[in-house]
Amino acid sequence: MSNETEVELVDAFYMLIESLKNNGIENVYGIPGIPVTALIRSWQAEGGKWYGFRHETNAAMAAGVAGYLTGKPGVCLTTPAPGFLNGLAGAANATTNGWPMILLSGAAGRRNTDLQQGAFEEMDQLNAARPHVKAAYRINHISDIPIAVARAVRTAVSGRPGAVYLDLSHEMLTGTMPAAAAEALLFTPVDPTPKQLPDPAAVKRAADLLKGAKKPLILLGKGAAYAQADADIKALVEDTGIPFLPMSMAKGLLPDNHPQCAGPARSYVLPECDVVLIVGARLNWLLGNGKGNTWGNQLKKFIQIDILPQEIDSNVPIAAPLVGDIASCIAALREALKGMPKADAAWMGGIAERVNASKEKLAPTLKVETPPGMMNYRNSLGALRDVLAKYPSVTLVNEGANALDNTRMIVDQYQPRKRIDSGTWGIMGIGMGACIGAAVVTGEPVVAVEGDSAFGFSGMEVETMVRYNLPICVIVMNNGGIYKGNETNAGGYDDPSPTSFAPGSRYDKMIEAFGGVGVNAQTPAELAAAVEEAIKSRKPTLINACLDPDAGVESGRIAGLNIERKKKK
Numbered sequence: 001m002s003n004e005t006e007v008e009l010v011d012a013f014y015m016l017i018e019s020l021k022n023n024g025i026e027n028v029y030g031i032p033g034i035p036v037t038a039l040i041r042s043w044q045a046e047g048g049k050w051y052g053f054r055h056e057t058n059a060a061m062a063a064g065v066a067g068y069l070t071g072k073p074g075v076c077l078t079t080p081a082p083g084f085l086n087g088l089a090g091a092a093n094a095t096t097n098g099w100p101m102i103l104l105s106g107a108a109g110r111r112n113t114d115l116q117q118g119a120f121e122e123m124d125q126l127n128a129a130r131p132h133v134k135a136a137y138r139i140n141h142i143s144d145i146p147i148a149v150a151r152a153v154r155t156a157v158s159g160r161p162g163a164v165y166l167d168l169s170h171e172m173l174t175g176t177m178p179a180a181a182a183e184a185l186l187f188t189p190v191d192p193t194p195k196q197l198p199d200p201a202a203v204k205r206a207a208d209l210l211k212g213a214k215k216p217l218i219l220l221g222k223g224a225a226y227a228q229a230d231a232d233i234k235a236l237v238e239d240t241g242i243p244f245l246p247m248s249m250a251k252g253l254l255p256d257n258h259p260q261c262a263g264p265a266r267s268y269v270l271p272e273c274d275v276v277l278i279v280g281a282r283l284n285w286l287l288g289n290g291k292g293n294t295w296g297n298q299l300k301k302f303i304q305i306d307i308l309p310q311e312i313d314s315n316v317p318i319a320a321p322l323v324g325d326i327a328s329c330i331a332a333l334r335e336a337l338k339g340m341p342k343a344d345a346a347w348m349g350g351i352a353e354r355v356n357a358s359k360e361k362l363a364p365t366l367k368v369e370t371p372p373g374m375m376n377y378r379n380s381l382g383a384l385r386d387v388l389a390k391y392p393s394v395t396l397v398n399e400g401a402n403a404l405d406n407t408r409m410i411v412d413q414y415q416p417r418k419r420i421d422s423g424t425w426g427i428m429g430i431g432m433g434a435c436i437g438a439a440v441v442t443g444e445p446v447v448a449v450e451g452d453s454a455f456g457f458s459g460m461e462v463e464t465m466v467r468y469n470l471p472i473c474v475i476v477m478n479n480g481g482i483y484k485g486n487e488t489n490a491g492g493y494d495d496p497s498p499t500s501f502a503p504g505s506r507y508d509k510m511i512e513a514f515g516g517v518g519v520n521a522q523t524p525a526e527l528a529a530a531v532e533e534a535i536k537s538r539k540p541t542l543i544n545a546c547l548d549p550d551a552g553v554e555s556g557r558i559a560g561l562n563i564e565r566k567k568k569k
């Protein structure tokens with residue numbers, strides 16, 4: 001009898017499952033298939049939660065959003081080659097946003113792949129992943145699984161968070177090893193997200209610059225939301241009296257209706273300020289790269305808090321770099337600013353004036369039906385704003401062009417990490433994955449405001465939402481197309497224009513097909529009532545919000561980035 005039959009063995013599935021649990025992973029998002037279906041069944045049998053999607057990109061988006069909201073990496077598991085590639089899109093988006101996630105993919109055997117012999121779903125996934133994720137590792141032997149998973153988690157959550165790709169080679173997945181040796185290898189990592197303390201001299205430099213400012217501004221980015229230093233950030237803002245400007249996913253760190261919120265006066269405060277404290281934001285395209293008209297064509301004195309040293313000076317010189325984790329940097333800065341006089345009353349008064357003027361200009365548009373009897377972005381979102389103000393713990397998911405810009409401007413946030421949107425890339429397609437990831441990790445209702453084009457990228461996951469009976473209410477802002485729905489074909493013939501969809505589409509019928517609640521809303525009142533009912537009932541709901549097909553502008557707020565023809569021929 002061979003020695004093997006006498007020694008108890010464990011397999012790679014056991015080592016993977018135990019290692020994921022040792023790293024605090026509870027949920028896995030993905031799609032089954034060769035060679036991972038049995039692994040998924042084993043994960044469930046061992047108490048792991050599995051969320052089976054209809055497209056791996058949406059599963060990866062869910063994992064990325066779960067990572068952003070919890071600070072633990074969301075895990076997406078896929079089959080090889082095409083499944084891996086679909087998941088990679090979500091992993092790349094997570095890395096671009098600085099969100100921790102792990103993409104686990106089955107892979108063809110190394111022998112065939114490296115000789116390109118045409119194995120089943122053969123692809124060099126490790127090298128395909130590398131340019132698009134924070135790190136990529138291949139596990140070649142079952143005994144390496146505990147270290148590989150711990151390293152993937154630590155890499156994903158430490159420093160600037162991002163996605164890590166773990167390649168599950170065929171040889172490794174089919175391996176076994178003695179149980180005793182296996183138990184000795186399994187471990188729980190210590191402190192995967194260590195504090196990164198700032199240099200005291202850097203703290204003093206930053207504090208001195210802020211104390212000397214006449215028109216200071218605090219710029220809060222999604223890194224500040226991710227850091228979960230909510231109380232200290234709020235205290236820094238309120239103790240100093242400095243106005244704050246939240247980037248879209250930092251909304252709610254302090255309530256949008258806070259007296260120091262300069263959101264509605266962005267076009268005044270960016271050119272007028274003199275010293276800017278940047279907390280977890282990048283001076284990228286979303287902030288005019290820190291220079292030019294957006295900033296009044298004057299170079300500002302920037303203090304930048306970031307965990308990634310090489311983010312400093314990425315676009316413009318930073319006068320006071322503060323490198324470290326946001327929680328540690330804010331705590332140190334608060335200590336150094338003790339006793340600092342509140343921000344200048346004239347500066348605050350000027351901002352308040354512009355904030356109020358902006359709100360007064362917006363208010364009447366939130367009630368007007370143009371054309372009569374029709375919904376547009378303003379009156380529909382005005383009604384939604386009033387409902388969501390009553391449910392601050394609802395997570396809002398938002399994508400589209402006009403659907404995105406108008407929602408960001410009109411719908412206020414009151415709590416941190418309650419707005420998930422197209423992020424740094426301005427990507428379409430995060431929608432349903434984000435809804436599912438947020439509903440799973442928060443347990444709270446989720447409301448999605450989706451452009452009708454944006455919804456189309458992940459709309460099949462409506463079935464997934466219903467299958468898991470998640471408290472998600474999807475509002476499809478149906479203006480009949482991309483940006484609007486009444487463009488005619490430039491060629492004059494009767495094919496649809498490049499941006500129009502089938503007129504009169506009824507997206508609410510989709511969810512009814514799967515047993516969810518569908519509503520066709522023609523007025524702001526109908527929309528408001530349906531959203532409130534969905535929040536209260538927690539039933540998976542899809543509302544087809546019928547908007548004026550003429551509502552919307554090309555590319556929304558960033559139309560200036562378009563390239564137009566220079567000459568006809």
Ligand SMILES: Nc1ncnc2c1ncn2[C@@H]1O[C@H](COP(=O)(O)OP(=O)(O)O)[C@@H](O)[C@H]1O
Pocket residue numbers: 096097098159160161220221222223224226227247248249250279280281282283284286305306307308311324325326327423424
């Ligand atoms: N815990 C943290 N401590 C310090 N910086 C962080 C932390 N988490 C993320 N960051 C940084 O926050 C920044 C977020 O920037 P970005 O995603 O551009 O935000 P926004 O789009 O809201 O402006 C990134 O440069 C990232 O390195």
Ligand SMILES: Cc1ncc(Cc2csc(CCOP(=O)(O)OP(=O)(O)O)c2C)c(N)n1
Pocket residue numbers: 399400401402403404426427428429450451452453454455477479481482483484552556
């Ligand atoms: C993955 C990807 N593919 C295409 C695009 C380009 C785009 C930007 S915005 C948009 C859709 C706008 O139409 P929608 O109906 O959603 O919104 P609205 O303005 O309210 O009508 C597209 C296709 C992006 N950003 N990402």
Ligand SMILES: [Mg+2]
Pocket residue numbers: 451452453477478479480481482483484
């Ligand atoms: Mg549209």
